[in-house]
Amino acid sequence: MKVPFTWKVTGWFVIGWSAEFPIGESRALHYLGEELAAYRDEAGELHLLTAHCRHLGAHIGHGGKVVGDCIECPFHGWRWGPDGTNRYIPYQPDRPNRALTLRVYPVREQHGVVFMWYQPEGKEPQWELPDIFTKFPEFDGDPDDYYRPFPEFSRRAENEPVHPQIVAENGPDSSHFRYVHGASVTPVCLNWEMVDNEWRFLTGWPDVRSDDPEKMSLRIHSHFSGLGFAISLFEGAQNHRLIFACTPVDDERSDLFYSIWWPRNAGDESDVPPEDVRALVERRFLVTVFEDLNIWRYQQYVEKPPLAKVDAAPYMAMRQWAKQFYEVPPAGQAASTA
Template sequence: MVRTSNFVSRESNRLQAFPTGWFLICFSDELEAGGVKSIKFMGQDLVVFRTESGKVCLSDAFCPHMGAHFAYGGTIQGEILRCPFHGFCFDTEGTCVKTGYGTKPPRKAKLRTWPLQEMNGLILAYHQQDWNHPEWTVPELDDEGWTPLIHHTWELRANPYDTAENSVDFGHFSTVHGYRKTEILQPLHTEGPKLTARYAMDRDAGVFGKKNDLRAEFEITKWGLGYSCVEVEVPEYGLRSRHFVFPTAIDYEMLKLSLAISLRHVAHPEKINPVLRLVPKSMLHKLILGASMRGYKNDVSQDFEIWRNKIGVERPPLAEGDGPIHAFRKWAKQFDPSSTGEHDRVISAAE
């Protein structure tokens, strides 16, 4: 079989291996205390649950005792997950702490659990083929002065490699999304699992009754293939926002693609439209976030038909204006568990 990389088949653009790194399981507001939620993650059936104290755990979906699915009748009792079938109970380390009959728990009744991070309204899980401990983490953002996230999720036929590459594919910004005059403010830079870049673009925009040719600046920060934060600034309107993209493989063909937006508190709404000066702050931020999310969903969905029907090209004959595709692919190799190529060492965010 011909491959574009070890990740993706040329014939089908189907994943060949699940990437290493941190990936979104769900948003924090989707899992209340005492909740048990079924998750499809990297070809596996899992459950994510939150104990009464608020601790989150991601584990196998099926009880190791006799195979019941925890998301269908399983309950949280304090800090443990109780199986609906025979009442076997497990802590957040996956250890069986008691049976339903008061007998000694079998030593082999053990749940696999995944490393998790919960921060900034996100629940992220670390995936690695050989089950080593995470070599790096995604740093928490300072969200003082920013609104809570609003978010949206699709499921579609695509892969996280393509969706991550999309943000450095400058050539498609004009042909697919209608942006113009792309200017590189900071070239792509990589350091271990982190990738950054800054650029600016123009676009016709209609915002709250005004139609303008807007200049926007974009600062991209990626941690692996599963976490992307683009800080967007529109100087003319005094707007700053964080646009997040979280591609998580459901299986080798299907992708859960989640978007989220947070808005920096707006100091001068009259820059956007004089009428907005009269709108209460709480409603103002809701209005702007709603308009931003509608535009963001429209932008991202313009790529869907391309992702669903494209093939991979291992060595594309790039032209000036395509963007740093080769640099991105060299960086991305480190997340391929079967890659044998040279790449930057994956380092801890604390190093």
């Protein structure tokens, strides 16, 4: 997908689920055009560093050994700490090279999901990571009242030709539900607003059993935190929550992540959902992201779309809001000197 803006987007991005990063193991990742090495130290803390050892360039995510809170290069045993500094050289143990450092990427784990902060120049996080269980204070939410999201209610699609802004633009687009998802009722946008790094919108599904056009059978409260992901709460029969995320891999592709928190059945104290609940969520909710993906894979970005009046204001407002997360020019385009 060719777009007129960078894929090196500033913000919080999902890179996996906590269960995928066991204690004492390293893992190679590639996101936002960067080679990365993740490891969970012996105390259980997760760290994310740039991947290539500053000694002779070995990739520490491939075969790196966790020693205490450090990761040891598989080539010559140089150890790097969670702050990115060289901590130990085996053949000169009293003289680590303090001048050499690896870039450290802030990571956060929240309810089983792993997020990284990315800013092209390495600046610290510019806003706090929102919590899906406190983001909507008007609705009670305790993580212990929900089944675990991973692995049963989580999905990943890898290396898809989709830019995060395309995913975000799905939010104010209510008309596509009938055609992409087979909805029998067309939802309506009840409210939308921009608050700093957040795009917030409320979507309603009219109650076809009522003569009152204002009565809704379902409301979906959604907040985008930058362009990296949206958190949503469904106010209706199920009252579940979800995160849908799009994380650029390079300048052409992204990985998409989807997790659902489904309320536990009354009296069920297990984290693991029963089979009937798993089947219901799979059939009704987990497939929807792939219905959208079948459109996005082949979509062409239109810079000046001839929008219908009902969608024009929120759609174009979102595009204007998104500009704040592009702090570098697109690949191959020089930065402005003006």
